Amino acid sequence: MPHPPARDPAPPPAGSSEPSNPAPVHRSDAPVIQTHGLTKRYRGGQLAVDSLDLTVPGGSVFGFLGPNGSGKTTTIRMLMGLIEPTSGTARVLGRPMPGAVRKVLPEVGALIEGPALYGFLSGRDNLVRYDAADPAADPRTRRRRVEAALERVGLSAAAGKKAKAYSLGMKQRLGLAAALLQPRRLLVLDEPTNGLDPQGMREIRALIRELAADGTTVFLSSHLLDEIEQVCTHAAVMARGRLIAQGGVGELAARARGRLVVETPDPAEAARVLKEQGTADVTVEEERVTAEPPERDLAEVNAALVTAGVRVRGFTVRGASLEDAFVELTGEGFDVAG
CATH class of the missing domain: 3.40.50.300 (P-loop containing nucleotide triphosphate hydrolases)
Known part of the structure; x- marks a missing residue:
């Protein structure tokens, strides 16, 4: 069994030469x-x-x-x-x-x-x-x-x-x-x-x-x-x-491409049109559809959605996140047990 800690000495009297603050950490740009x-x-x-x-x-x-x-x-x-x-x-x-x-x-x-x-x-x-x-x-x-x-x-x-x-x-x-x-x-x-x-x-x-x-x-x-x-x-x-x-x-x-995000009350139809337009990894989440941005002009993709009768409430490309980059780099999702 470990020995009990020694009693902490009383603080020094006022005016002693005891250092009051620790020394600052040395700054350097060299690799640590x-x-x-x-x-x-x-x-x-x-x-x-x-x-x-x-x-x-x-x-x-x-x-x-x-x-x-x-x-x-x-x-x-x-x-x-x-x-x-x-x-x-x-x-x-x-x-x-x-x-x-x-x-x-x-x-x-x-x-x-x-x-x-x-x-x-x-x-x-x-x-x-x-x-x-x-x-x-x-x-x-x-x-x-x-x-x-x-x-x-x-x-x-x-x-x-x-x-x-x-x-x-x-x-x-x-x-x-x-x-x-x-x-x-x-x-x-x-x-x-x-x-x-x-x-x-x-x-x-x-x-x-x-x-x-x-x-x-x-x-x-x-x-x-x-x-x-x-x-x-x-x-x-x-x-x-x-x-x-x-x-x-x-x-x-920045190495990842980000995600195309379509806000719509018609997610199933929007997903079908996006696949027809050549988008990959299409995911439906209630009234939101996300996918990899296609190589073609996004204005044409938006027009195709409207022409098909999809009610588009929002159409944006979300900037890539570190998670997007991780999936692209490793080819797998992130294991939370990591």
């Missing part, structure tokens, strides 16, 4: 993560990650996407030095991993596959333990750091409650607070909004944007494409262990 030919093959020949060349720009919010079994978690474990690659190289914060793990990890905050918590301790005491385990943490400022981290993730009111009584969303918040006890150059988050209600998800997104604005690079793995599109500046798409695409979120979305 860079891999070349990174490969992981497990016993039995299973190829989990295949020749991955990944570049995460400094200061970005980088979304890491892929369906279940695509190699995302294996990649993160290699980047954090938890497992060794079969071949290839990985550099994090300019240093080779896993060789430089002792120098790199103090500058990295991570929340991977859910936080590890002591259920019999309060949320506050869990953070005290995390902070006390950090050899670089000044014990004189421990209480201040813990309270600031709790406030930042919205857990101040529940700080005294035992962690075993926390909901899944509260545990996610506490894990994120632990990652934020010290200034970090890199924050690695695996499904950070898992278990949160819509308000909590908005708060975490806002916090991620705030951290990025302060100079922290955020590497975010998520199965929520909408979340990635809202908060990320860059993204990479994995499928079957290989990197399919990477770049700016807007750039990736």
Whole structure:
């Protein structure tokens, strides 16, 4: 059984030389993560990650996407030095991993596959333990750091409650607070909004944007494409262990063609006409029909609908989303278990 946390020392008297604020995170545009030919093959020949060349720009919010079994978690474990690659190289914060793990990890905050918590301790005491385990943490400022981290993730009111009584969303918040006890150059988050209600998800997104604005690079793995599109500046798409695409979120979305959207009280007839006009992937949703935009002039398609007696209330081409790009890149829908 772990020993109880040491009693936190009293705050220093006014006028002491104790630092009041953590040092700002160093800004740099150099890649904070860079891999070349990174490969992981497990016993039995299973190829989990295949020749991955990944570049995460400094200061970005980088979304890491892929369906279940695509190699995302294996990649993160290699980047954090938890497992060794079969071949290839990985550099994090300019240093080779896993060789430089002792120098790199103090500058990295991570929340991977859910936080590890002591259920019999309060949320506050869990953070005290995390902070006390950090050899670089000044014990004189421990209480201040813990309270600031709790406030930042919205857990101040529940700080005294035992962690075993926390909901899944509260545990996610506490894990994120632990990652934020010290200034970090890199924050690695695996499904950070898992278990949160819509308000909590908005708060975490806002916090991620705030951290990025302060100079922290955020590497975010998520199965929520909408979340990635809202908060990320860059993204990479994995499928079957290989990197399919990477770049700016807007750039990736622009690779897809978007969707033709027809609003009409005659959806069945509209779908028939659209198919006759050469459109593909026609989908009927109550009084809305969507399809891939055809190669021909859209004005002619609209005229054909009207001529056939379809009552057209709306006729637009919706801009491509990251989900559209993902489907085109991987040839499959997104597995929410990813």
